[in-house]
Amino acid sequence: MNTVPKSGVPYGAQAPKVRRRRMNVSLLLGGATIIFWLIVALVGPMVAPHAPGQVVDLDVFSPASSTLPLGSDYLGRDVLSRMLIASRFTVSIALLATLLAATVGVFCGLLAASSGWVDAIFSKLFDTLSAVPSLMFGLVVIGSLGASIPVLVGTLATVYSPGAFRTSRALARNIAVLDFVTVARARGETLPYIVLREILPNLVGPLAADFGLRFVFVTLLLSGLSFLGLGVQPPNADLGALVRENIAGLGFGAAAVLVPTFAIASLTIGMNMVIDAVSGGRRAGGRR
Amino acid sequence: MIAKRVGGALLTLFLLSLVVFAMSLLMGGDAAEAMLGQNATPEALAGLRAAMHLDQPSWQRYLGWLGGLLRGDLGVSLITKLPVSTLLAPRLLASLQLAGLTAAVSVPLALFLGILAAVRRGSLLDRVISMATIGVVSVPEFVIATLMVLIFAVRLHWLPALSSSRDFSSLHDVVRVFTMPVICLACVVMAQMIRMTRAAVCDALDSSYVEAARLKGVPPRRLVLGHALPNAIGPIVNAVALSLSVLLGGVIVIEVIFNYPGVARLMVDAVSTRDLPLIQTVAMIFSAAYLMLVTSADIVAILCNPRLRHR
Amino acid sequence: MSLSGDPLVRLTGLEISVRDAQGQDKIIVRDISLEVQPGEVLALIGESGSGKTTIALSMLGYTRGACRISDGTVEVAGHRLDSLPEARLQGLRGRVVSYVAQSAAAAFNPMLPIMRQVIEPALVHGLMTREAAEDKARGLFRALALPRPDTVGDRYPHQVSGGQLQRLMAAMALITDPALVIFDEPTTALDVTTQIEVLKAFKAVVRDLGTTAVYVSHDLAVVAQIADRICVLRDGMVQEQGRVEEILFHPRQDYTRALVAAAAARVPAAPMPDLPRDAGDPPLIQMRDVVAGYGGVDAQGNPQVRILDGVSFAIERGKVLGVIGESGSGKSTLARVVAGLHAPASGRVNLDGYTLEGEIRHRDKEQLRRVQLVFQNADTALNPAVSVGEAIGRPLTFFHALRGADRKAEVARLLDLVRLPAALAGRLPGELSGGQKQRVNLARALAARPDLLLCDEVTSALDPVVAEAVLDLLIDLRRELGLAYMFITHDIGIVRAIADEVMVLYGGVPVELASHEALEGPLHHPYTRLLMASVPELRPGWLEAANSAFSCGSTPGAGHAAGCRFFQRCAVSHPGLCDVLDPAVHVGAGQTIACHRGFDGLQATPGIAQGAIPA
Ligand SMILES: Nc1ncnc2c1ncn2[C@@H]1O[C@H](COP(=O)(O)OP(=O)(O)OP(=O)(O)O)[C@@H](O)[C@H]1O
Ligand code: SF4
């Protein structure tokens, strides 16, 4: 169903010099964006000028000023301070969920690639999971369990583990039939040795790209849920929630709604640029 | 082979019903409590539980629920006490209108652009398309919708920001109501359809048989349409199916933003009020639709491929 | 081949460069000047990477990927292909010049019926009507000796064998009566028995139609049959050009001499003296009545698809068993059974008289150590993420618990054993050449200190000169270490050079088991004879003389019900007997054959006894 990114020959007919420079530029730009957001998530809340819940301005949606660099939000709170805390929520929840999805997916994928009946069971299981449209899955789980951060992380990880499973399984299966694995088997090596020492080292590159892709998906879904009011709950807020609560400011082009919107976009586009540059631009992007 | 695909999809659907049902078991408390609120008497609770068969073991309830689904009895909403089918039918229709219209616009356009980008690989056009699609794929639907509202409704006043009106007295109204949501949805859906189509056609164009055809003197148009495209059909159909399934999810966010009276509003409200029967039914419908799409894509791919057809 | 008149093809000072990832131009073909006269067949010969295909494609005005013609001219039939715009080139391709690709299996569009693709050049150039084109195609199918010429066009590429596809591709190239046809290694992917038929078909149509052709190949013996002149290429430059006889018998350049020497029929190696052993000792490895296959097993314990059917043999210590057979005959499966990678459905494998378990996990470490596997494709046989030292070192740790400095010293010794510098230990496989990789591959197997090496086509993927060196190494190692080999190959020349005994597999059944001496003798199973007679020899005119009386078709019959599996292709078959009863087994001096005719019958059969016996 899902296509595994094919690492083929980079297409050549056009001047590769230009392509290469473009690749480096997008790698640099994308990488810088990602690092910027990581730093913001890490230290941001410590340097925030105000408490995120504190009302500091009588005016709502006030424009940027020297005291409030990003203006105020719909309650007159400092947008900068709220952005700093919201970034931390978005980045950390997304990272955690991606990590979880990747760990579960890769582990099961490798297991499935090495045994027939395990494969049959896992494949069916993950197929079933991925048959629910992702947002719908999120709605069902949150509808049953309520919206809390552990539930969010779990849900996001569950929604995106089938993708990680499928990618790693397909990659591992392609490698498992290569002669060097057969040689190791003929030598009598144990399964863990074969998986960890012969197969895994060859998967690191593609799996890293897959991880990045999955981080993008997770961020998108998390923001979507929060935007619907079903993600991170008040008094906490992530970037999606900031967009939601300030949507009324859209009419005046308030920074309170535009800044988080662009923040989400820069995070995901930055990640995509990095992946694209690294995998030679041959990835067939898909969202699921 | 086709029977195997269909069988596989049905099995998945069955497993899915188990998962969706299991969700209701995970929910703290039960539906009777949820309906009667905090200060219900134990007697009332017990009575309602019996009436709703909540006192039965869970597998019996599961069978009852599944049987109901199959018979078309979708249960009763906990909150409004109305049958789910009554609540759902008009909303579903409205959502289908929106999704159908979007699909009708986006599929042909996306295929065209995808193939064009593949044929003109490396050109300015290809790069523009590729940048634009990356941009759109990387951004949540609501961001796109927000920006479009900002530009077209708020700044330019061309179109209404909300589509709640169901008063289609003239074509003009229809256009006004549907344009914004359809454009937003189509953007989202098309972006990845274009990317996947382009990748599939590029792969086919890189193959030895296309090179061989080129060396036969086959003109470019025929090279693409006659040689590359038949081989890309499988992946393309797959891409279309996957994109349309994204449509199923994207429709929710878009409907909420434009206040479109489709199934999404209902769903989001149901989630906030934890109206489980409603949630379960909608989830099952969406998943069944997804499975149907993907399975038909598989079947089309099989039928188009002589290696799979002549076995 | 007139000396007067204009040549049909003229390349002058052709230079082709490729732009690498850094944007640097790198010249891959330089200063090529050659001419092809009308009606002449010119062969381009050289090892992989020598630029054969690049030059051939330039005669279509085509370059692959980031390559381009950076200097010189390409003139074909009066057109300057190097400077024509793409639209004009398109009008010439397929009409004036056409192309037969190396792998027809990849060059046919899998989604379209064959006939549509064959007549496409005629249609896109508007040369004839569909009906006329189809008629002409059927005529070409007949001329190319394709079976069922009237209906083969309705099939899809996957429904036709490789040899037939190659001929269908030739029909596609010839349908427009082009002035020039380019054959790019058209028989390299085929079995020898198929190759000879395809070659004969090509030669006949080229002769009958008076076609001018450029024939690209790495195989001198094949080229000797079909070409008038040869152009030897190396590293993108012309080494030597001349008439076939000149190149074969009076080569001027050292490189050409090495090429000719590598292609010349191999002298059989002196048989190894027997190692001292007690009369009662069991053989090192012995296989008895092994049946193996894929798919589930039925009630009788037989697999759904039988790949090996009743295979028995024995290898003594220090001896070499050669296994030959065409693609799909079950050679690799045999090696997998011995190695424990594929459990047989019935039968047994003994090591030193002890029965080995079918599956690896039931074998003990000592048994695993004694049998090592070496694969054909060194590219996939070495883990790209693991350094050479680590790859060779792992069996040392695994089997002999060597670590640290001891292990390092041993790795260096092993590298030296396979004639590689010790400094290579730090490299990754991606940084090695094909021949070096295959040596590392060998060193890894030797690290276990095995008694038996299972070599599956270890030299097939290498260029002739490199293959020659690896083979010599194998012969030396055997002498130095007293190793036994099971040597799997499709190349009978290699078997001659290295094997003490030869097993010929056909459809998973051993049809002949012959000692080194018996193999050189005159009497063989009809399939063995076909195999031997199909190997091209390095002399012009061999193809015409080659006796094809051993075969009446190149494609094995569909299903095998009963009787001899070779029945449909056997020219001396005995209908009513051979297709009903399984062949009887006859044992002669140093030789066993499974054929109803037996030694006497084969002796008496005309065409067998007098058949040209390859030297
Ligand atoms: N895993 C498998 N499942 C089903 N059939 C298989 C499998 N592996 C091999 N076969 C079939 O078994 C037959 C024998 O294969 P094998 O690899 O032993 O042939 P071979 O003589 O080594 O051929 P080659 O010269 O091409 O290497 C072939 O028809 C092949 O298609
Ligand atoms: S048994 Fe019959 S068919 Fe088979 S090889 Fe011998 S003569 Fe030919």
Ligand SMILES: [Mg+2]
């Ligand atoms: Mg093989």
